[in-house]
Amino acid sequence: MSGRIRRTFEMLLCVAAVAGILTGCVNSGGKAADAPEKLVKSKSEGRNLVPDVTRDTLTLPASDPSTDESTKNPSKSSGNKITATQKPEENDDVIGGSLVDPAKYIPDPGARIKIVLDPGHGGVHKGASCDGIEEQDLNLKVALLCRNYLITHYSDVAVYMTRSTDRELDPTLKVDLEERARVAELANADALVSIHFNASEKHDQSGAIVYVSKRDNVHEESALLGEQILGRLEDLGIENHSISIRDSNDLMDKNGNPYDYYAINRHCAAREIPGIIVEHAYIDSPTDRCFIDSEEDLAAIAEADALGIAAHFELTLY
Numbered sequence: 001m002s003g004r005i006r007r008t009f010e011m012l013l014c015v016a017a018v019a020g021i022l023t024g025c026v027n028s029g030g031k032a033a034d035a036p037e038k039l040v041k042s043k044s045e046g047r048n049l050v051p052d053v054t055r056d057t058l059t060l061p062a063s064d065p066s067t068d069e070s071t072k073n074p075s076k077s078s079g080n081k082i083t084a085t086q087k088p089e090e091n092d093d094v095i096g097g098s099l100v101d102p103a104k105y106i107p108d109p110g111a112r113i114k115i116v117l118d119p120g121h122g123g124v125h126k127g128a129s130c131d132g133i134e135e136q137d138l139n140l141k142v143a144l145l146c147r148n149y150l151i152t153h154y155s156d157v158a159v160y161m162t163r164s165t166d167r168e169l170d171p172t173l174k175v176d177l178e179e180r181a182r183v184a185e186l187a188n189a190d191a192l193v194s195i196h197f198n199a200s201e202k203h204d205q206s207g208a209i210v211y212v213s214k215r216d217n218v219h220e221e222s223a224l225l226g227e228q229i230l231g232r233l234e235d236l237g238i239e240n241h242s243i244s245i246r247d248s249n250d251l252m253d254k255n256g257n258p259y260d261y262y263a264i265n266r267h268c269a270a271r272e273i274p275g276i277i278v279e280h281a282y283i284d285s286p287t288d289r290c291f292i293d294s295e296e297d298l299a300a301i302a303e304a305d306a307l308g309i310a311a312h313f314e315l316t317l318y
């Protein structure tokens with residue numbers, strides 16, 4: 001057997017094996033990039049205010065668990081702001097540290113296309129969990145593999161990470177989420193892709209969905225990028241639930257129109273950056289578990305993300 005037929009056969013075997021053993025699953029409450037917190041408006045309204053980013057200045061300091069008190073004591077706010085003072089080699093938690101060569105890979109701010117990969121949750125901000133599978137761990141693995149794929153296959157892309165270890169960007173969720181968008185702002189990113197896995201209250205959902213901002217300045221490009229990624233995930237056999245927008249329940253603009261529900265969508269749009277949330281699959285679904293239960297599966301998902309990004313931005317192969 002080969003190709004899709006083999007994949008379908010493996011999936012059926014997997015569903016049979018996984019069905020009935022899903023216990024102890026916790027839905028994080030969709031705390032993806034969500035949590036309808038109070039709107040914090042960006043001070044900068046356009047890219048013209050983005051600081052000049054150079055190779056030695058783009059870092060996310062103060063969250064290395066070995067040096068950061070705030071990580072040990074989450075109740076103490078770190079004031080964990082991005083600064084332009086720390087050289088990458090002084091902190092191995094630099095944006096863009098690499099699996100390929102941690103000592104050498106630093107994103108090139110002069111690259112034609114700049115992508116920020118955002119592994120959702122991390123540190124004190126837990127995602128969904130199910131049978132020992134922790135969403136924040138899957139998010140990080142897939143994001144790192146996706147970065148590796150991009151930087152080893154394409155010559156004109158720089159990839160920045162909002163985190164490359166199991167940590168939060170800030171102990172306060174509201175601040176943490178906006179900091180992720182600020183990473184994209186500082187990187188002058190062409191897009192931010194926030195990587196997540198889903199779970200449902202009744203454990204009866206499956207498939208992939210991409211959330212994009214409704215705002216005109218970024219909606220179209222976000223949707224096109226999302227469709228590329230969803231198409232590649234569909235090629236793996238994951239159900240495609242298409243592009244979606246979600247309105248905030250309580251955050252309205254001056255005309256009474258709701259803002260985006262998801263903070264990542266909202267904060268990126270405020271910075272003129274397409275920021276999309278990719279919910280790859282449901283970790284509590286017997287069907288979807290077959291797509292995430294091995295290192296090879298996670299590599300395939302990461303490759304799907306990378307191929308979608310590459311197709312959208314017409315990246316150049318080495």
Ligand SMILES: [Zn+2]
Binds near residue numbers: 030120135
């Ligand atoms: Zn999530």
